[in-house]
Each structure stands twice: as structure tokens, then as C-alpha cells.
Amino acid sequence: MAEFIAYLIAGIATGAIYALAAIGFTLVWQTSQTINFAQGEFVMLPAVLVLLAIKLLGAPIWLGALIGIAAFILIFGVGFKLAVVDPMIRHGVLPLAIATMALSIIMKEGAKDGFSAEAQNFPSFVPTQTIEVFGAAISLQHIAIIACAFAVIGLLQWFVGGTKLGRQMQATAQNPMVARILGIPVERMVLLTFVINAALAIVASVLISPIYLAKFSNGEVIGLFAFIAAIVGGFNQVRGALVGGLVVGIVDSMAAAYISTQYRLAVPLVLLVVIILLKPEGLMGRKEERRV
Amino acid sequence: MKTQWIIAAALSAGITLPALAQDKVKLVDVVELSGAGATAGTNWKNGIDLAVADINAKGGILGKQIEIVHYDTQTNPGNTRAAVQRAIDEGTYAVLGPVFSGPIGASMQIAQRAEIAQLVGGEAAGLTKQGNQYLFRTSLSQAAAMPKIAKYLKDTVKAGSVAVVWVNNDFGKGGRDAIIPELEKAGIKVAADVATEQGQADFAADAIKIKNSNADAVFVYLNEEESARFLRAAKQQGITKPMVGETTLLGAKVIELAGEAANGVKGHVGLSIDAPIPAFQEFGKKFQAKYNYASDHNGLKGYMAVYMIKWATEKQKKFDKKGVADTLRGATIKPSDEPGILIETTIEQNGDLDRESFLAEVINGKQVINATLPKIKP
Numbered sequence: 285m286a287e288f289i290a291y292l293i294a295g296i297a298t299g300a301i302y303a304l305a306a307i308g309f310t311l312v313w314q315t316s317q318t319i320n321f322a323q324g325e326f327v328m329l330p331a332v333l334v335l336l337a338i339k340l341l342g343a344p345i346w347l348g349a350l351i352g353i354a355a356f357i358l359i360f361g362v363g364f365k366l367a368v369v370d371p372m373i374r375h376g377v378l379p380l381a382i383a384t385m386a387l388s389i390i391m392k393e394g395a396k397d398g399f400s401a402e403a404q405n406f407p408s409f410v411p412t413q414t415i416e417v418f419g420a421a422i423s424l425q426h427i428a429i430i431a432c433a434f435a436v437i438g439l440l441q442w443f444v445g446g447t448k449l450g451r452q453m454q455a456t457a458q459n460p461m462v463a464r465i466l467g468i469p470v471e472r473m474v475l476l477t478f479v480i481n482a483a484l485a486i487v488a489s490v491l492i493s494p495i496y497l498a499k500f501s502n503g504e505v506i507g508l509f510a511f512i513a514a515i516v517g518g519f520n521q522v523r524g525a526l527v528g529g530l531v532v533g534i535v536d537s538m539a540a541a542y543i544s545t546q547y548r549l550a551v552p553l554v555l556l557v558v559i560i561l562l563k564p565e566g567l568m569g570r571k572e573e574r575r576v
Numbered sequence: 577m578k579t580q581w582i583i584a585a586a587l588s589a590g591i592t593l594p595a596l597a598q599d600k601v602k603l604v605d606v607v608e609l610s611g612a613g614a615t616a617g618t619n620w621k622n623g624i625d626l627a628v629a630d631i632n633a634k635g636g637i638l639g640k641q642i643e644i645v646h647y648d649t650q651t652n653p654g655n656t657r658a659a660v661q662r663a664i665d666e667g668t669y670a671v672l673g674p675v676f677s678g679p680i681g682a683s684m685q686i687a688q689r690a691e692i693a694q695l696v697g698g699e700a701a702g703l704t705k706q707g708n709q710y711l712f713r714t715s716l717s718q719a720a721a722m723p724k725i726a727k728y729l730k731d732t733v734k735a736g737s738v739a740v741v742w743v744n745n746d747f748g749k750g751g752r753d754a755i756i757p758e759l760e761k762a763g764i765k766v767a768a769d770v771a772t773e774q775g776q777a778d779f780a781a782d783a784i785k786i787k788n789s790n791a792d793a794v795f796v797y798l799n800e801e802e803s804a805r806f807l808r809a810a811k812q813q814g815i816t817k818p819m820v821g822e823t824t825l826l827g828a829k830v831i832e833l834a835g836e837a838a839n840g841v842k843g844h845v846g847l848s849i850d851a852p853i854p855a856f857q858e859f860g861k862k863f864q865a866k867y868n869y870a871s872d873h874n875g876l877k878g879y880m881a882v883y884m885i886k887w888a889t890e891k892q893k894k895f896d897k898k899g900v901a902d903t904l905r906g907a908t909i910k911p912s913d914e915p916g917i918l919i920e921t922t923i924e925q926n927g928d929l930d931r932e933s934f935l936a937e938v939i940n941g942k943q944v945i946n947a948t949l950p951k952i953k954p
Contacts, residue, residue: 287788290813294780401614403801405833412836414814421787423812426780495808496777497801497833501611505777540781546744546771548781 286419291541292534293417297426299533300433301327304488305510306517306525307437308481313519314457315477316369318377322388324507325395326485328500330356331406331493332395345407353486360391361482365475388503395500408494429491436487437526440480444522453477509536512556518569527568531555600643601636601895603628603885604663605672605878608679611651612775615800615829616675616874620697621646622867623878624672626859627916637886638895649674653682660686660694670695670885670900675874676799677703677746684711693888693901695881697874699823700750704926710901712884712927714877716846718754720928720952721822724844726758728935729793733818733842739768739791741782741806743798748774751797751822759795767791776802779809786815793818796825796841800872804833811837818842826936826943827872841938847873847919850943851934855911855918876918883916884909884923922951 305327312320320326334352337343343351368387372380410428414421444450455463456473464470488506496502509532517528532552539551565571605624608617628644636642645666647659656679663671664686670693674680677700684703687694688710695712696703701719703711729735738759742752748771756766768789770782783806786794796819798806803825810819821843824830828849831838845851849860849871859879863871888903889895908922922930935947 287784290784291781294778294784298778298780396610401610402618402829403615403804403833405835412808412811414812421814423780425812495805497805499801501775502777505775536778537781541785544771545782545785549773 287541289418290420290422291537293420293422293426293430295534295537296530297423297429297533298536299513299530300430301488301492301506301529302509302513302532303437303526303529304433304484304491305506306513306529307440307522308484309510309514310519310522310525311477311481311484313514315474316373316377316380318373318380319384319511320481321381321384321507322391322503323485323510324503324505325388325391326360326482326503327488327492327506327510328498328503329360329391329395330486330489331498332399332500334490335404335406335498336399349490356486357479357482360485361479362475364482365478369474369478388507392500392503399500401500403497403499406493406498409490425495432487432491436484437522440484441522449476509533509552512552514566515556516559516566518566520570520572521566521568524566524568528566531567599640601640601669602643602645602667603670603672603882604659604666604668605644605646606649606656606659606663606683607646607673608651608675609646609648611649612799612801613649613651613674613676613679616697616872617649617651617673619829619872619874620673620675620878622863623871623875623880624882626863626866626875627879627882630916631882631886637889638893640895642882649679651676651679653679656680656683657686659683664690664692668692669889669895669897672878672881673697675877677750680711681746684708687711691898691901693885693897693904695884697877697881698747700746701754702746702750704924704928708927709905712901712904712923713929714881714884715823715873715929716931716933717928718751718822720930721844721846721933722751722754722758724933724949725755725795725820725822726762726764728842728844729759729764729795729820730762732935733793733820735764735792735818737765737767737789737791737793738820739770739786739789739794740766741768741770741772741786741794741796741798743774743776743802744771745774745799747799748772748797755795755797772798772802772806774799774802777805779806780813782806783809783813783815786810787813791817793820796821798824800824800827800829801833803827803830804838807834807837807841823847823873826938827874828870828943829872831938831941831943832869835941838938839940843936844949845873845934845936845943845945846931847876848934848936848943848945849876850936851945852948853919855915859918880917880921883914883918884921887914887917890914920951922953 337351338348372383410424452468453473513528513532518524540548628642632641649656660683671687675697677698680696680698688708742748819841823845888900892899909917930951933949934945936945
């Protein structure tokens with residue numbers, strides 16, 4: 285039992301990170317009907333920028349974090365929307381999807397050349413100790429990841445469903461034309477969505493980098509699993525991304541424990557295939573119909 | 577007038593360029609500067625650059641300056657093959673690198689066909705079992721290191737059972753296949769046999785699995801960054817059993833990345849700047865001064881690789897590509913003959929090395945050498 289709890293907590297912690305990244309997929313999907321293939325790199329880069337600010341400016345951690353986070357939101361929240369999404373979306377969703385693939389490569393190679401090809405330590409804001417829960421040693425870092433991720437997702441859910449601004453965002457996502465007629469500043473709402481996506485990526489980056497270490501290639505794994513999580517949970521629902529992230533994280537952990545460490549990567553992919561075959565809209569997703 | 581200038585420039589270029597080329601010998605280093613092997617590859621490259629700078633400052637090899645070129649393989653076997661071919665097409669005198677065993681296995685036939693010596697950093701036992709007369713290691717092979725580890729686990733750690741965690745690439749699989757028979761021969765039970773992926777980031781499940789195996793010790797055979805992540809995960813899961821490894825686990829980069837989690841790690845190291853050998857320590861100081869970080873064993877390997885080429889060339893008293901391999905095979909290079917080799921090194925006929933090695937432990941974030949082990953064939 286203790287063993288099962290340990291695997292479960294580890295899986296939930298990993299899944300919570302996937303969920304944060306997967307929510308980014310759903311937000312971008314809802315506002316621009318496209319897939320941001322640079323989502324993994326969005327999670328990789330904030331940690332790198334923070335370390336870069338510390339290294340280049342000789343700044344203390346807190347200042348480096350502030351500078352790195354501000355730079356990320358400016359460049360990859362506001363800048364991403366203005367420089368990539370706005371010019372490309374006029375030409376359809378496919379050019380935009382391809383542009384995000386290019387962006388992913390640029391972010392990765394930029395981090396490699398501008399920072400380091402090697403992994404670097406990233407400071408943890410929680411001690412690396414364990415506590416015992418039902419006989420299982422549970423890492424405080426895992427508990428912090430789960431608590432922070434759920435708090436942020438809860439806050440997002442409250443913001444989207446419980447505030448006027450959030451409801452305007454939802455209305456924009458559901459039907460931009462009608463939203464515009466109703467007087468909602470659609471452009472501003474779309475921009476807000478991208479800023480929120482950047483903020484979620486920062487939270488995921490800060491939570492995971494002390495464990496994964498900060499490295500330019502981290503986005504590959506995170507992006508892939510978050511993408512799977514978004515599909516499993518439902519690409520058009522924030523709560524779907526949450527459920528998908530947790531399911532993928534737990535399945536990955538349990539697969540390593542009870543099936544095979546060698547084939548653990550294959551198990552979430554099998555899950556993805558099963559979901560696509562049986563419930564293509566995802567576990568929590570909403571069926572969408574389009575006229576072509 | 578303009579035409580005359582062009583002709584004059586062309587003539588002078590024609591006269592000076594071959595003269596310049598004659599004064600240089602080109603070495604191409606095919607190495608992992610990005611991807612999963614970036615840590616190992618960067619150390620290897622920096623070690624090579626240090627050796628080249630030293631040799632050139634002292635007049636080069638037989639009066640020729642070394643021109644070093646590095647090609648990044650991105651730790652990709654396909655890229656490695658292309659880079660080795662390019663190196664040969666560009667007329668390299670010998671091929672340096674790569675460091676990871678998988679890319680070496682994928683590219684070594686190219687240098688072999690061209691009859692050019694290839695000096696590599698890989699440790700997988702299988703590399704030198706393929707009859708390639710042009711492949712030379714710069715470190716001990718797994719076949720030489722694993723019996724020492726098994727003996728250490730039995731006699732010093734006194735482990736009755738061991739959990740083995742390894743990376744699922746040529747290096748890790750080779751190590752796993754080499755250690756398990758040695759453990760069985762030593763009467764040590766394998767309590768868990770856990771494969772992990774190259775570049776894996778999350779080791780929580782693997783650490784839990786190893787913890788639950790209740791082994792007396794854990795043998796960790798992963799690449800640098802994965803070693804650090806695993807040690808952190810093991811600490812998070814409260815694993816208190818001895819962590820034992822081979823060279824990589826006790827490397828400077830692993831210690832830096834793993835932080836406190838590296839303390840207490842023990843094992844066998846083939847090369848170390850902390851070894852009680854003045855030439856190693858001198859190298860460590862020079863490396864630190866130039867690159868502002870401590871070299872791991874790969875830095876030493878890269879440094880010694882260039883000096884192996886220098887020694888062979890000076891031994892044959894001419895620049896003969898094929899002759900480099902012929903001269904190296906079966907040779908013993910002593911520091912008294914070539915100080916850059918740092919430690920007496922015997923090169924077996926199959927390209928394996930034999931030399932002294934060390935037992936070490938990480939204490940307070942520093943690698944401390946506890947004992948020196950003799951050559952297998954003293």
C-alpha cells in the first residue's frame with residue numbers, strides 16, 4: 285500500500301506539471317483554433333531566462349526571477365501573440381501551427397546557444413526532504429508541486445468562471461464575432477489568454493526545473509506529454525487538460541512501477557490511441573462540429 | 577591595373593597557402609556538444625583544446641602546429657556518421673571522438689575503412705570486440721572496470737544484494753551486461769534491474785522501485801545529467817543505502833548538479849583530477865583556470881587523446897595516418913617519454929587500455945580518492 289501511495293503521489297506531481305502545460309494547449313486552441321507546438325519550450329524557457337538573468341547581471345535569485353519572468357511574459361506572452369499569432373492567423377491555422385514549430389526550434393536552439401547546452405541547477409523553494417504518509421516517504425517537492433499546480437488551476441477556473449473578465453474571455457473563445465457585437469474587447473481578451481498561458485508556463489517551469497534541472501531540451505518531453513494529456517482530457521476544456529495531465533502522469537508512474545521501466549514511454553501513447561478510438565473528444569472534452 | 581592586382585594577389589595566395597597548410601596538421605573532433613551527451617562532450621572538447629594549446633605553444637608536433645576543428649554531433653548517431661565522413665574527406669590526420677558509445681558504434685567503421693586512427697571516449701565493452709584495428713579508447717572499458725566494482729561491492733560495501741539502475745543506451749546496456757555476471761560471480765544477488773531512458777527527466781518511479789527492492793546497495797550506471805537527477809530523486813525518496821557507481825557517477829558535473837544528494841556516493845573512477853597523481857592535479861588546475869570549472873574524467877580523456885596522437889607521430893618520426901594506429905597498438909606510453917600522457921598507459925592490441933585506477937567517495941561535495949588500484953597486467 286505504501287509503495288502504491290508513493291507511486292501515486294509521484295504520478296500526480298508529474299501529472300500536475302503536464303496539466304499546467306496542457307492547459308496552455310487548450311487556451312491557445314480556444315482562442316486561435318491552433319496547436320502551439322512550442323508549448324514544451326514555453327515551460328523550458330522561463331527557468332533558463334531566470335538563470336541567464338542571474339548569470340549576466342549578477343543579480344540575486346529574487347531579482348533574477350523577477351527579470352526572467354517579466355522578460356518571458358513580455359516576449360512569449362505579449363510578443364508571441366503580436367509577432368507570431370496575429371500575422372499568421374490571417375492565413376489560416378496551418379501556417380500558424382507551422383510557425384509555432386519554427387518557434388519551438390528557435391527557442392530550443394536559442395537557449396542552447398545563448399545559455400548552455402548542459403543542464404544547470406535551478407534553485408528549489410522547498411527543502412528536499414520527505415515526510416511519511418501511510419508508511420510512504422513523500423517528497424516535500426512533490427507536495428509543493430501538487431499544491432501549487434492545483435492552486436493555480438483553481439485560481440484560473442475561478443477567474444474564467446467567476447469574474448467578468450474571465451467570462452468575457454470565455455465568450456471570446458466560444459464566438460469572437462458575437463463577443464465583438466456584445467462590446468467585448470476581443471483583441472484584448474485574446475492577448476490576456478496568451479499572457480495567462482505564459483504565466484502558467486512560468487509556474488510549471490519554476491516547479492519542475494529543480495527536479496528536471498534547467499536544460500534547453502526539457503521542452504521535448506514536457507511538450508509531448510502535455511500534448512497527449514490535452515488530447516486525453518479534451519482539447520477544448522481546461523478541466524479536460526487537468527484530468528488528462530493527471531491521468532497521463534499517474535499512468536506513466538504506474539507503468540514504470542508495475543509494467544516495465546523500459547516501455548513506460550509507450551504506455552501513455554497506447555492510452556492516447558485508445559482514447560482517440562473510443563472517445564475522440566477526450567475524457568472531458570466537448571464534441572465540436574465544423575462546416576468545411 | 578586592376579587585373580594585375582588580382583593576378584598578384586592570386587599568385588601570392590598560391591604561394592602562401594600551401595606553405596601555411598604545410599605548417600599545420602589538421603585534427604577533427606567529432607563530439608557531443610549538445611543533446612544528451614553535452615556534458616561529457618564539452619569536457620572532452622575542452623580537454624582537447626587545452627592539449628592543442630599546450631602542444632602548439634611548445635612548437636607543435638614535429639614542428640607542425642595543430643589545427644583543431646570540432647563538429648557537434650548533437651549526440652545523434654546519424655550526425656556522427658556524417659561528421660566522421662566529413663572529417664576524413666577534409667583530410668583529418670586522426671579522428672577524435674565521439675564520447676558516447678552508441679554514436680561510436682555507429683561511426684567507427686568509417687574511420688576503419690579509411691585506415692585512420694579514431695580515439696574515442698566510449699566505455700562500452702563491445703566496441704573493442706569487433707576487430708577494428710583503428711579504434712582506440714582513452715578510458716578503461718567496462719570489461720576492465722566492472723570486476724573491480726563487483727569486488728568493491730563485496731569486500732568493501734559488503735553488499736549481499738544490489739539494485740542495478742542503468743541507462744538504456746549502448747553505454748548503459750553494455751555496463752549492465754558487464755556488471756550482472758560479475759555480481760553473480762561474486763555471490764551478490766541482483767535485487768532489482770531497472771532500465772531508464774537516455775535524457776529521462778523524472779526518476780521518482782525508478783527511485784521508489786529501487787527503494788522497495790530493499791537491496792543492500794544501489795549500482796548506478798547512467799550518463800551525467802541522468803545520474804544527478806537520479807541521485808536527487810533517490811534522496812527525495814529517502815534511499816539511504818550506499819550508491820555505488822563507475823567514474824561517471826562520481827564526476828564533477830554530477831556532483832555539481834546533484835548537490836547534497838551526491839554526498840556519500842562511492843565507486844571506481846578511471847580518471848580523476850583529484851587522484852594522487854601530480855600530473856592529473858596540474859591538469860585540473862590548468863583546466864579550472866582556463867574554463868572556470870572543474871574538469872571531469874572526459875576532460876582528461878580528451879587531453880590524453882591528443883597526446884596519444886603526438887606520441888605516436890613522434891615515435892614514427894613522420895606524419896603517416898595509418899602509422900598512427902600501427903604505432904599505438906600494443907604500445908605502453910610512459911609520462912617520462914611523453915609527459916602529456918599524464919599516467920602510464922598500455923594500449924592493448926584491440927584498442928583497450930590498461931592503467932591504474934582509483935576508488936573514490938564524494939564527501940562534502942568533493943571527490944575524495946581512497947585507494948589506487950594497480951593495472952590489470954602490471
